[in-house]
Amino acid sequence: MTNVREKERIFDLRGLELDDEVLALAELERDPVFHKIEPGMYGYYLSGSLGMGREAAGRLRGKQIRALLEDAGVRFRLAESAGAGAFKVALRAQLDWSGKVPEITVYRESMHQLHMAAAAADGALGPVTFERIVDIHLAHEYYHLLEYRSGRFTNELLEPVECLRIGPFRRKATVLQTSEIAAHAFCKELLGLPYLPSLLDNIYLMQTERMEMERFVENVKKWKKILGESGLHML
Numbered sequence: 001m002t003n004v005r006e007k008e009r010i011f012d013l014r015g016l017e018l019d020d021e022v023l024a025l026a027e028l029e030r031d032p033v034f035h036k037i038e039p040g041m042y043g044y045y046l047s048g049s050l051g052m053g054r055e056a057a058g059r060l061r062g063k064q065i066r067a068l069l070e071d072a073g074v075r076f077r078l079a080e081s082a083g084a085g086a087f088k089v090a091l092r093a094q095l096d097w098s099g100k101v102p103e104i105t106v107y108r109e110s111m112h113q114l115h116m117a118a119a120a121a122d123g124a125l126g127p128v129t130f131e132r133i134v135d136i137h138l139a140h141e142y143y144h145l146l147e148y149r150s151g152r153f154t155n156e157l158l159e160p161v162e163c164l165r166i167g168p169f170r171r172k173a174t175v176l177q178t179s180e181i182a183a184h185a186f187c188k189e190l191l192g193l194p195y196l197p198s199l200l201d202n203i204y205l206m207q208t209e210r211m212e213m214e215r216f217v218e219n220v221k222k223w224k225k226i227l228g229e230s231g232l233h234m235l
């Protein structure tokens, strides 16, 4: 295992000024229809989704995530790992509605990976315990629960993008990543995190050498430039 080396790798993130918009744009960029979004509309999707997540958390200020889940009648379970192969790494937590009692499964192995990642951020994320990492995932899934129970899904509340046009025929698609951005913003606000928790995934990619730190720094510059050009960010 590479755990020992992973522990030794430290990433200094404090100089990067990673605000919510920058990290949210990183998530938006991963949407399959991102290239169909007009750059002038980035701000609309970013502030719309960040705003919805923050607002939902604002209504629950001071509440503990585990108590919220209990009140909502949702069970939570810690499982070892989600299976084998690439899937195992991708899946950190999931929400299951099929049983009588809705259940959130959080995967211990993934939590451990992210716990190591948080440690590699050299305190930039504050003191992060294993339980705190679990709470981050519970809060993320809880936001999806709120969407599900209210029937108001973040991506559906925002304008769809036109992804295909042939003559009079138009096909539109919603921007699914907006729901993820909102869940991250909800989680950050509810738990009082210094950054959107999606930063942990980026640190994990760097720590396991799936992404170079230099590449991430370059990307941050690119995202800031895009935000600056859209008038969303001070350069």
Ligand SMILES: [Zn+2]
Pocket (backbone or CB within 6 Å): 140, 144, 179, 180, 183
């Ligand atoms: Zn999600």
